[in-house]
Amino acid sequence: MNRRRAVLQVVGGNKIYGGVHAIEGIDFDLFPGEVHALAGENGAGKSTLCKAIAGAIRLTSGDILVDGKRVDFEQPRDALAAGICMVYQETSLVPTMTVAQNIELGNEKLLTRFRTLNIRAQQLLQSLNFQVDPTTPVALLGTAKKQMVEIARAIHNNARIIIFDEPTASLTPEEIVHFFRLVRNLRTRGVAIIYISHALEESLQIANRITVLRDGRSVITAPASTLSRDALVQHMIGRPIVQAICGRNSKGASPRRKKVLTVENVTMGMVVKNMSFSVYAGEVVGIAGLIGSGRTEIARIIFGVLKRNLVNGGIIRLRGRPIRYRVPRQAIDDGIAYITEDRKADGFFETMTVDDNVYIGKLATKRGFTHLLSHARRSKLANYWIERLKINALQRKARIIELSGGNQQKVALAKSLVQDPSIVIFDEPTRGVDVGTIPHINEEIRRLAEQGKAVVVISSYLPEILAVSDRILVARAGQIVAEFNAEEATQDKILYAAVH
Ligand SMILES: Nc1ncnc2c1ncn2[C@@H]1O[C@H](COP(=O)(O)OP(=O)(O)OP(=O)(O)O)[C@@H](O)[C@H]1O
Ligand SMILES: [Mg+2]
Numbered sequence: 001m002n003r004r005r006a007v008l009q010v011v012g013g014n015k016i017y018g019g020v021h022a023i024e025g026i027d028f029d030l031f032p033g034e035v036h037a038l039a040g041e042n043g044a045g046k047s048t049l050c051k052a053i054a055g056a057i058r059l060t061s062g063d064i065l066v067d068g069k070r071v072d073f074e075q076p077r078d079a080l081a082a083g084i085c086m087v088y089q090e091t092s093l094v095p096t097m098t099v100a101q102n103i104e105l106g107n108e109k110l111l112t113r114f115r116t117l118n119i120r121a122q123q124l125l126q127s128l129n130f131q132v133d134p135t136t137p138v139a140l141l142g143t144a145k146k147q148m149v150e151i152a153r154a155i156h157n158n159a160r161i162i163i164f165d166e167p168t169a170s171l172t173p174e175e176i177v178h179f180f181r182l183v184r185n186l187r188t189r190g191v192a193i194i195y196i197s198h199a200l201e202e203s204l205q206i207a208n209r210i211t212v213l214r215d216g217r218s219v220i221t222a223p224a225s226t227l228s229r230d231a232l233v234q235h236m237i238g239r240p241i242v243q244a245i246c247g248r249n250s251k252g253a254s255p256r257r258k259k260v261l262t263v264e265n266v267t268m269g270m271v272v273k274n275m276s277f278s279v280y281a282g283e284v285v286g287i288a289g290l291i292g293s294g295r296t297e298i299a300r301i302i303f304g305v306l307k308r309n310l311v312n313g314g315i316i317r318l319r320g321r322p323i324r325y326r327v328p329r330q331a332i333d334d335g336i337a338y339i340t341e342d343r344k345a346d347g348f349f350e351t352m353t354v355d356d357n358v359y360i361g362k363l364a365t366k367r368g369f370t371h372l373l374s375h376a377r378r379s380k381l382a383n384y385w386i387e388r389l390k391i392n393a394l395q396r397k398a399r400i401i402e403l404s405g406g407n408q409q410k411v412a413l414a415k416s417l418v419q420d421p422s423i424v425i426f427d428e429p430t431r432g433v434d435v436g437t438i439p440h441i442n443e444e445i446r447r448l449a450e451q452g453k454a455v456v457v458i459s460s461y462l463p464e465i466l467a468v469s470d471r472i473l474v475a476r477a478g479q480i481v482a483e484f485n486a487e488e489a490t491q492d493k494i495l496y497a498a499v500h
Contacts, residue, residue: 005068007032007192008053008084008161013062015048017402022048024216026062030161030192035183037195037207037224041236041434042406043392044213046196050163053194054086055079066161083160087150087167100134124152129178144171144291151182162186163194166405168202169431171460173495174290180206198406198434200229212236237436257281259319260454261423263298266314268306271297273478274314279423284445284455286469288462288494294478295458299425303331303338318423337421339413339429385414388444390437405432413441417448424448425456430464442468462491474498 006029013026023045030036038046051057053064055073064071066082073079076086100121121134130148138146147167154162164183168176183193183206197203203210204224211221212235219235257280265274272294279285287295300306302316304325315322318334325331328338385391389410392403400408409432416424426445430438445468449455459465465472472489474482474497482497 004031006030007067009065010053011063013049013052014060015052015057016060021216026218028211028218030194032190032192033187034209035187035193035195035207037197037203037210038213039200039203039210039232039236040213041436043404045216046213047165047404050086050165050194050196054084054163080157085154085157085159086163086165087154088165124156128152128155128182142291142296144175159191161192165196166432168197168199198432200232200435204229214238233435262317264315266298266301266316267312268297268301268310271478275479277473277480279454279456281454282449282452283470284449284457284468286465286472287456287458287475288465288472289475289498293475295475296427299338299427299458303336303425304328332419335422337416337419338425339416340427381418385418389414390440406434406437409433423454427458428460429457462494466491
């Protein structure tokens, strides 16, 4: 491979944001037919490097060479013209347009007829094994499907260099298998791929070479075959990793537990069908299941995100009292928090600072509203959460859009937890969070249960479900089809229940 010429080189790449070096003196290269993985903690600079390559931002200094020639992209369109396409961590699709329109976005020949557009998109999606209807507006798609549309767009653009930023974070194991097949296929066609993932096993499996970034600097570039997971982690954080700290109460919860939330035969169209389950105070209930199993939808029904006229039947009770929220605000007032995977859509005020977002979380509660906090108290409040969730503290005064993906996720957590809810529903809580921080978030989830709160964790990542849950429910086709105690649950049993 090295005998061929690098298709891409970054030489001495620097990007400075308001005095902070997001990346510093980075040298990086990429060969045709190579998968080059980037690893590093949240905020290490992975997305920044790639955004510069893809023309979304400009380097403060340093050079980018394509086929040995210096380039200077002013916008993503320029990079695309040079054959570089990036599939973003935070999806960049236009929500009000359909899947097909989004795929064509950027190179629509004027006046392509809708029908043609849809047929072309359908063929492409099928060839990629993605189950997405091209005529659906993107706003109605879940995170995983949005990602599929982005991937399809990159392929459609015939890119020679494709950058995947956390492509598998919201895919199911089955979809990941398809995706890997796709990546290998691209590789044999000579496409060069940059692959960012916090799932280190994935990078080790799919990559030819891996580069580790730490605090904006490149620490090592080496063939994947010479690295192990432990070695990668060492390079990433420069110290041994905190082991999974969250030992569950093996005694199990006391026999006289209080039922806090019950879902009884709730039905919504074809998505949720007669779903029933209960959640008790002081426990973590994990909900596993494939995308489309109705897990996220039931959370959205409980929280009042999905309008109640969509619900066809069934009852949801909070401490015995039937509830039916019209808007999330009512759920928040009743002490329910929903921390969602789609932080862009539901989570934040993007242009406000970390401090302000945490404060807004507080204000959203009834109690919070009567206690407007002084500046000092606000800052103390934010400090507390920044410390607890290890939010990149340099970036305190940063606006949310300026945070790395993983740090955004942590602010979303803080913003909800500050409300001191009695029921907390997490939807993919560690998506995009680096391996060093996941134990801390899991610990936080366990702590909530120990404080007597009722906690629900929806996750596609089975090790996570297994690590935090007292009880595990498996959803399939809109129903809860299996239940396991923590002691008896295994990945195999859960997966089996999820697909059979
Ligand atoms: N637009 C911006 N303005 C200011 N600072 C920024 C901006 N974008 C990124 N940063 C900062 O640059 C640093 C690197 O961020 P980057 O998004 O590249 O991290 P990352 O390695 O992709 O992390 P993650 O794994 O969490 O996605 C972070 O400290 C981040 O806060
Ligand atoms: Mg990132």
